[in-house]
Amino acid sequence: MAAGVVSVPIPNDTYKLGFIGSGKMAESIARGVVNSGVLPASRIRTAHLGSSRRSAFESFGVKVFDRNVEVVEDCDVIIFSVKPQIGSSNLGTSILSSEPSSDGLDFLGLASHLMTFFHISSFIASSTTSVGLGLWRLSLNSYGLGLFPVLTKAPSQPPGSYMVKSSEPYAGALYMGLLLLCHMILCLTFTCRNSLYTHFFGKYYILLFALAIMLFNGFAVKEVVLQLKPLLSEKLLVSVAAGVKLIDLQDWAGHSRFIRVIPNTPAAVGEAASVMSLGAAATEDDGELIARLFGAIGKIWKADEKLFDAITGLSGSGPAYIYLAIEALADGGVAAGLPRELALGLASQTVLGAASMVSKGGKHPGQLKDDVASPGGTTIAGIHELEKGGFRGILMNAVVAATKRSQEFSKR
Numbered sequence: 001m002a003a004g005v006v007s008v009p010i011p012n013d014t015y016k017l018g019f020i021g022s023g024k025m026a027e028s029i030a031r032g033v034v035n036s037g038v039l040p041a042s043r044i045r046t047a048h049l050g051s052s053r054r055s056a057f058e059s060f061g062v063k064v065f066d067r068n069v070e071v072v073e074d075c076d077v078i079i080f081s082v083k084p085q086i087g088s089s090n091l092g093t094s095i096l097s098s099e100p101s102s103d104g105l106d107f108l109g110l111a112s113h114l115m116t117f118f119h120i121s122s123f124i125a126s127s128t129t130s131v132g133l134g135l136w137r138l139s140l141n142s143y144g145l146g147l148f149p150v151l152t153k154a155p156s157q158p159p160g161s162y163m164v165k166s167s168e169p170y171a172g173a174l175y176m177g178l179l180l181l182c183h184m185i186l187c188l189t190f191t192c193r194n195s196l197y198t199h200f201f202g203k204y205y206i207l208l209f210a211l212a213i214m215l216f217n218g219f220a221v222k223e224v225v226l227q228l229k230p231l232l233s234e235k236l237l238v239s240v241a242a243g244v245k246l247i248d249l250q251d252w253a254g255h256s257r258f259i260r261v262i263p264n265t266p267a268a269v270g271e272a273a274s275v276m277s278l279g280a281a282a283t284e285d286d287g288e289l290i291a292r293l294f295g296a297i298g299k300i301w302k303a304d305e306k307l308f309d310a311i312t313g314l315s316g317s318g319p320a321y322i323y324l325a326i327e328a329l330a331d332g333g334v335a336a337g338l339p340r341e342l343a344l345g346l347a348s349q350t351v352l353g354a355a356s357m358v359s360k361g362g363k364h365p366g367q368l369k370d371d372v373a374s375p376g377g378t379t380i381a382g383i384h385e386l387e388k389g390g391f392r393g394i395l396m397n398a399v400v401a402a403t404k405r406s407q408e409f410s411k412r
């Protein structure tokens with residue numbers, strides 16, 4: 001938001017909440033918000049064409065539109081809950097379209113996977129057998145034909161959504177250019193029919209294809225924010241996309257009334273550990289409103305965004321460390337003679353109980369440990385083994401390693 005422009009307050013009693021992206025995270029937040037009574041379902045919106053995602057939201061009263069623009073137009077607070085990057089599974093829908101897909105077959109995605117597989121496998125075969133060379137030739141033709149659907153309207157997309165449609169027109173053009181370049185290199189390869197050229201250009205083609213995919217990495221959130229940009233002024237914006245920084249989000253949205261939140265997967269059971277950081281134009285009231293929403297799916301803290309890599313290393317990745325610990329405790333129980341089901345139940349409830357003692361009891365975990373370790377008893381014998389194995393150091397190292405990994409991702 002430009003300097004000096006005052007953020008219009010969000011009307012607490014009447015505001016509407018919209019989700020761009022209606023996946024697991026959006027559903028967890030929406031369900032939590034409705035169940036906790038923070039907001040009635042009648043004031044929540046999302047968009048999707050697929051019947052399973054639509055009915056997931058409609059089942060608890062959320063209105064589901066066909067298009068993202070309808071969500072933005074109707075809502076005051078917008079939560080972007082799409083993937084931060086392009087995964088191979090949504091290559092067809094997310095790179096080239098700015099709308100959610102239907103449940104139907106993703107023709108372009110499927111075709112691009114098949115063609116890639118066909119090309120690479122027949123390239124490998126072509127270096128050894130003449131049948132392989134023939135197959136590769138055939139794949140060249142199918143590849144040429146396969147370009148046409150990219151330029152046409154996809155049958156499963158919402159009305160007005162074309163496969164090559166982007167607020168950054170060069171993105172579609174660049175993608176198409178790279179594909180055509182690959183195509184030309186393949187043609188040249190076949191013209192030469194010299195095995196040396198075949199190897200050289202074939203490998204070059206594969207590199208170019210990888211480059212094309214890398215260039216589009218990170219477009220999921222960016223593309224959707226850019227496309228909706230003309231409608232986003234005066235809205236309070238929130239992103240839960242992992243690893244996407246406020247500075248970029250604000251740049252794409254054209255204003256800085258943006259809040260970035262990192263939740264974690266226990267959001268699905270209402271036990272998320274979330275952290276938020278406020279963009280330059282987000283007000284204290286905005287922060288409180290978002291804290292109430294995310295408070296409905298667990299606990300939320302406020303922190304400087306520069307801590308987000310460490311937060312990712314601790315609470316973002318942390319659930320996986322604890323799953324490992326629960327599984328190992330259960331294995332120990334089985335090794336000591338317990339039936340598997342009983343061992344798993346005891347292990348998970350023990351972790352839950354211990355976590356509640358720390359978060360609800362108010363005592364330091366070191367004190368709680370001392371309280372249960374009686375002299376010469378069973379617990380101190382177990383703790384001794386953990387200390388010999390470097391248990392604490394291993395957990396600390398895990399958090400530091402995950403933080404470093406997150407820093408590497410942030411620098412890309």
Ligand SMILES: NC(=O)c1ccc[n+]([C@@H]2O[C@H](COP(=O)([O-])OP(=O)(O)OC[C@H]3O[C@@H](n4cnc5c(N)ncnc54)[C@H](OP(=O)(O)O)[C@@H]3O)[C@@H](O)[C@H]2O)c1
Nearest residue numbers: 021022023024025081082083084098099100101241242265
């Ligand atoms: N799950 C978690 O616990 C968790 C934890 C921390 C952070 N996050 C973050 O939350 C975000 C969402 O994660 P998720 O687990 O909910 O993923 P998800 O289940 O894959 O949901 C993403 C949803 O976005 C939709 N979508 C894709 N492109 C779209 C577009 N252009 N317009 C509108 N909708 C679009 C997808 O539609 P289709 O059905 O067509 O694919 C899908 O329904 C991610 O950025 C992730 O980093 C999630």
